[in-house]
Amino acid sequence: MEPLRTLQGLVCPLNRTNVDTDQIIPKQFLKRIERSGFGQFLFYNWRFDDDGNPNPDFPLNQPQYKGASILVAGENFGCGSSREHAPWAIQDFGFKVIIAPSYADIFKNNTVKNGILAIQASDEQVQTIMKKAETEGYSLTINLEEQKVYDNEGFQFQFDIAPYPKEMLLNGWDEIGVTLTYEDKIEQYELTHK
Amino acid sequence: MHNPKNIIQKIWEQHVVHQEEGKPDLLYIDLHLVHEVTSPQAFEGLRLNGRKVRRPELTFATMDHNIPTRQRQVINDPISKKQVDTLQQNCEEFGITLADIHHPDNGIVHVIGPELGLTQPGKTIVCGDSHTSTHGAFGALAFGIGTSEVEHVLATQTLWQAPPKTMNVKVNGKLGTGVTAKDLILAIIGKFGVRFGTGYVIEYTGEAIRGFSMEERMTVCNMSIEGGARAGLISPDETTVEYLRGRKHVPQGEAFEEAAAHWKALATDEGATYDTVVEIDAAEVEPQVTWGTNPGMCIPVTANVPSPDETDKPSEKDEIVRALEYMGLQAGQPISDVKIDHVFIGSCTNSRLSDLRKAAEIIRGKKVNPSVTAIVVPGSFSVKLSAEKEGLDQVFKDAGFEWRDAGCSMCLGMNDDIIPSGERCASTSNRNFEGRQGKGARTHLVSPEMAAAAAIAGHFVDVRKFTAQEVG
Ligand code: SF4
Numbered sequence: 001m002e003p004l005r006t007l008q009g010l011v012c013p014l015n016r017t018n019v020d021t022d023q024i025i026p027k028q029f030l031k032r033i034e035r036s037g038f039g040q041f042l043f044y045n046w047r048f049d050d051d052g053n054p055n056p057d058f059p060l061n062q063p064q065y066k067g068a069s070i071l072v073a074g075e076n077f078g079c080g081s082s083r084e085h086a087p088w089a090i091q092d093f094g095f096k097v098i099i100a101p102s103y104a105d106i107f108k109n110n111t112v113k114n115g116i117l118a119i120q121a122s123d124e125q126v127q128t129i130m131k132k133a134e135t136e137g138y139s140l141t142i143n144l145e146e147q148k149v150y151d152n153e154g155f156q157f158q159f160d161i162a163p164y165p166k167e168m169l170l171n172g173w174d175e176i177g178v179t180l181t182y183e184d185k186i187e188q189y190e191l192t193h194k
Numbered sequence: 195m196h197n198p199k200n201i202i203q204k205i206w207e208q209h210v211v212h213q214e215e216g217k218p219d220l221l222y223i224d225l226h227l228v229h230e231v232t233s234p235q236a237f238e239g240l241r242l243n244g245r246k247v248r249r250p251e252l253t254f255a256t257m258d259h260n261i262p263t264r265q266r267q268v269i270n271d272p273i274s275k276k277q278v279d280t281l282q283q284n285c286e287e288f289g290i291t292l293a294d295i296h297h298p299d300n301g302i303v304h305v306i307g308p309e310l311g312l313t314q315p316g317k318t319i320v321c322g323d324s325h326t327s328t329h330g331a332f333g334a335l336a337f338g339i340g341t342s343e344v345e346h347v348l349a350t351q352t353l354w355q356a357p358p359k360t361m362n363v364k365v366n367g368k369l370g371t372g373v374t375a376k377d378l379i380l381a382i383i384g385k386f387g388v389r390f391g392t393g394y395v396i397e398y399t400g401e402a403i404r405g406f407s408m409e410e411r412m413t414v415c416n417m418s419i420e421g422g423a424r425a426g427l428i429s430p431d432e433t434t435v436e437y438l439r440g441r442k443h444v445p446q447g448e449a450f451e452e453a454a455a456h457w458k459a460l461a462t463d464e465g466a467t468y469d470t471v472v473e474i475d476a477a478e479v480e481p482q483v484t485w486g487t488n489p490g491m492c493i494p495v496t497a498n499v500p501s502p503d504e505t506d507k508p509s510e511k512d513e514i515v516r517a518l519e520y521m522g523l524q525a526g527q528p529i530s531d532v533k534i535d536h537v538f539i540g541s542c543t544n545s546r547l548s549d550l551r552k553a554a555e556i557i558r559g560k561k562v563n564p565s566v567t568a569i570v571v572p573g574s575f576s577v578k579l580s581a582e583k584e585g586l587d588q589v590f591k592d593a594g595f596e597w598r599d600a601g602c603s604m605c606l607g608m609n610d611d612i613i614p615s616g617e618r619c620a621s622t623s624n625r626n627f628e629g630r631q632g633k634g635a636r637t638h639l640v641s642p643e644m645a646a647a648a649a650i651a652g653h654f655v656d657v658r659k660f661t662a663q664e665v666g
Binding site: 015016017018020022023026027028030031032033034035045050074075076079080081082083084087102103104105106109110113114162163164167174175176179180182183185186188189190193 | 208211212216217218220222231232234235238239243245248259260271273274276277280322323324337338339340341342343345346349350351352354356388389392393419422424488509510512513516606607608615625627628629630633634
């Protein structure tokens, strides 16, 4: 996993609440046995019409958001199914950071495992960013070490993140590798809990 | 009692392998259920890093999401077939027991775990599937995980987990006649919203819950995730013990009595507290129908479709407008007027024997409305056989239902059971998200009884009045 320390990137707004993982990546694309290549199917049913033509109203299809690496969305982002194909698709499409007022628990866990930073911001901060992102070329800078988000117009805020996911993201750790250094403790537990 | 604890705290404490400052707890996992969709990348990760499965005997696999329900032996879609074959190969390579497509134990992962007695009180249970919360009905701490976590559990039999907040959802009183466990959980999500459980593990308590069978408890716990909670559970009691007695994977004889005593001791202590308590009055719950595109968008069958004017919050207004448009409904229209094209009785929420029995009672001697296509998909091979022994298949077939083989089927349409765009389905499953049952498909979540009644009437009807009324 690639470490994530600071990032400056274009912001793409998705002004919808309760975006579920069935929308992020519809079921017909869950049949692949690889981890890669899901970006082309991201938000498929919203991005494309029944004939497979891009829907020009959907932000991800608009030229001004091409190359965006920060996705901003409404409350309860990533609810529903546990499919990790959702963060895989988001990442493969080019997003590295998500900003929303709240996330579903499983989805949030899945982002950390894939080196995606899911920032929890207030409703107000999210709405401010949504508005600003209507202007072409609006970008934000994220500093994970300092837990700070800012733009070059003086807008900024601090965000909370638990120490463990922060460390994971900053270092790009292979979590299994880390856990295996606790193997003696696991063995001990197994011996005493037959 | 000295320092009373709730069941969530008890199970957690019994499974902590390691604790240290600045880290979540390292939690031991007792049972890992695996299916074909969320596991291939995890096994691939193990292979790439030269890692083994730490406890193959605590791991159990089934194939359910892709399985055809007409002719289960023939998977026409080559990508589906590859996913199923990959699971077979991975299980062979890593020494994991698999209930494959031909195996009598095969079925939906959350139906077979309890059926086989793999699911037991006090266990920590995970699966790469959000409806793992179903197993909480037994007083297990059961939750869904992503594929990276699947790989982590395969390699280490543990997970790093921050201790959850705990919530007591207290259901006071008893449900009225014709009102089911499905209506209760929909009403709970409708009342408290689709994110009330985020960050929590829920314990369901109260008179109505105590009176429920294990199958009804599973229906409730199954949909915990639709309220945002990763896990929902119910303290074990005599009902739990009697369900498990004699099942394939539980201890037998003397050892079972010992296990049963241990299980019952896990129940929440008198006087234990929770971070949050919410209450609902069971007697107020009516048969529910979802009208929108998430499970919280539900109303009693006697009510009208809501209007965006009922809220002042712009984001909620937008959501209602979008949902009405997607669902092809008018604000203010009585939900019971809404005509349906399809009925699906199945899924890990409502495909167990008791669900099929109750649906069969409603339709016995009647005919499916000519404008409706109706299918029944039993949750497992074993449910199917038991139902056939009782002649339920004949009741369904006589009424004009299709009687299918077991699998997830139309709950998410990864096989070829898909609702065409713009068509409307009364479904006993758990998600009415846009496109869930097919692109453009309109899903209304209901109980098996309500689905059965709608199949006959051709539109939603109040099942409490249904038997009295002449319909065609
Ligand atoms: S029946 Fe539906 S919800 Fe249950 S495991 Fe299968 S796809 Fe998931």
